[in-house]
Amino acid sequence: MARSAILNVMVQAAIKAGRSLARDFGEVENLQVSRKGPSDFVSAADHNAEKIVRTELQKARPGYGLLMEESGTIEGDDPQHRWIVDPLDGTTNFLHGIPIFNVSIALEREGTIVAGVIYNPAMDELYTAERGQGAFLNDRRLRVAARKSLPDCVIGTGIPFLGVGDHARSLKEIRHVMGEVAGLRRCGAAALDLAWTAAGRFDGYWEHGLSPWDMAAGLLMVREAGGYVSDIDGGNNMFESRSIVAGNEHVHGQLRKLLANARG
Ligand code: IPD
Ligand code: CA
């Protein structure tokens, strides 16, 4: 499978940052027993990973702007291109020694996501996609699941954390969807939820309250695997609405209907 030069840059950055995260992940388990807990350590791991990604990307394309979870917006000379980066997605999992976390890097060109990389170093799974070129897990081409009937479907979602998001809405939505599908999953890393939807592990996925860096690479992954992605209202304003619904054509539509019913 041939990758473009720019995708190679993204892959190298994700793998380098992922290796740093994997080393730190090994330490986290030792720190679990200390009273203070490993949260300062995890925050340092997060910042280190972001620094690695930023250095790699800026070395290859000095003019591109960046939107990074930890550093925010860094303007570039080239107004057409922007990197969107989450150096550690799945922080709570990482902190608890759960090996479901990733580095996520997307490239936006004139407002459209054109390339995405999601790397989970704990499982050594590298997801890549380029607009019009398909999505891959390592070297294997991805295709969304073909299931059409909700009772056969496993659906991923996100549940708001303590003190943030709309807990009542989440409970309502879960109640509506839970009664119609084979099973629900909350894996704790939005980029991987989307990558797993692209890989057909999840038949569908929805979440509210996300940021662009949680979704940018993953939404391209799902589309390039033949799936549908929209905001909760069926539009293309995922970043503004901070919501996302994904799946194959059939599941995406049915899931959106269930979520609309949950709103009453
Ligand atoms: C979080 C994860 C989680 C989602 C949250 C995100 P972080 O990202 O993707 O699955 O439910 O909304 O903020 O904080 O671990 O990078
Ligand atoms: Ca995230």
Ligand code: CA
């Ligand atoms: Ca993060």
